[in-house]
Amino acid sequence: MKDRLTPVDMLNLANLIMEFPLQVEIEIDSAKYLLAHAMTFDPAHGVREERMYLEGGRKNAGVLKHGVKGYISLVGHHDSNY
Numbered sequence: 701m702k703d704r705l706t707p708v709d710m711l712n713l714a715n716l717i718m719e720f721p722l723q724v725e726i727e728i729d730s731a732k733y734l735l736a737h738a739m740t741f742d743p744a745h746g747v748r749e750e751r752m753y754l755e756g757g758r759k760n761a762g763v764l765k766h767g768v769k770g771y772i773s774l775v776g777h778h779d780s781n782y
Contacts, residue, residue: 722750725771732771740773 702710723736725743734740767773 733774734768734771735774737776739775740768740771742768742771 705713723734723740723743726733726735734743
C-alpha cells in the first residue's frame with residue numbers, strides 16, 4: 701500500500717480509520733449483533749479499554765468463550781487459545 705499512496709494519503713487514511721467506532725451494535729429481524737475487530741463488550745457497561753476491542757485479551761476470556769448475553773458477536777479474529 702505504501703507504494704500506491706503518498707505519505708499524506710497514508711496519514712489521511714490512518715486518521716479516517718481512527719474515527720471508526722470501536723464496536724457497532726445493529727439489530728436485524730429482532731436479533732441483536734455486536735461487531736468489532738477482535739472482541740465485543742456489553743454496551744450497557746460503556747466503552748472498554750480501546751486496545752481490548754482491537755486485540756482481545758486473556759483477562760476477558762469469559763467474554764470470548766460465552767459472548768455477550770443477548771447479542772451475537774461478530775469479530776474479525778480472536779486468540780486461538782480460547
